[in-house]
Amino acid sequence: MSQHRKIYLASKSPRRRELLRQVGIDFEVLLLRDAPPRGPDVTEIVLPGELPDAYVARVTQEKAQAAWDAVLARRLFPLPVLAADTTVVIGQEILGKPANRNEAISMLSKLAGNTHHVLTSIAIQFQHQLLQCTQKSEVTFAPLNDAQIAAYCDSAEPYDKAGGYGIQGMAARFISHINGSYSGIMGLPLYETTDLLARLNSH
Structure with missing residues (x-):
């Protein structure tokens, strides 16, 4: 990168932090509100009739805009902000983060023995410039029995992740095949992220 040697990451995901460090991108975490008293900066509610591609792109744009607004409101040093959202889709059904064990079991039961899509949209906003792309990968789960699903859902792992x-x-150990971007499935496609940053810096 040339002029912007540091960015704000508008995400609390430890996986996204790990991925940025992996490719040497310097960042500072910029947390958005996700709780009362004033409510969340961005709600992740699916609009009526909204398709998964449109949903993940819209939520990511809203996160990027909210993060840039926070930079201005908090009078922070102006750096590009990176926002991302990951959505798991089977058929046209969007699987968010399970709220409880029963939801996690339901999601894993749907994924077991099937192929689903993982969509991760990323957006970088700096001043009035917004660059965005969405990366899509295919993930195939091996068949799972009820005991395997229950044991996994007894761990802490499913509950802060899209699709559980x-x-x-x-x-x-459940995944028999992927077609796409491993880092995208983790939550931040690194090729697309570094490409967008390069494009931003070339302007």
């Missing part, structure tokens, strides 16, 4: 699993964790 993380490819970098214990669920790796």
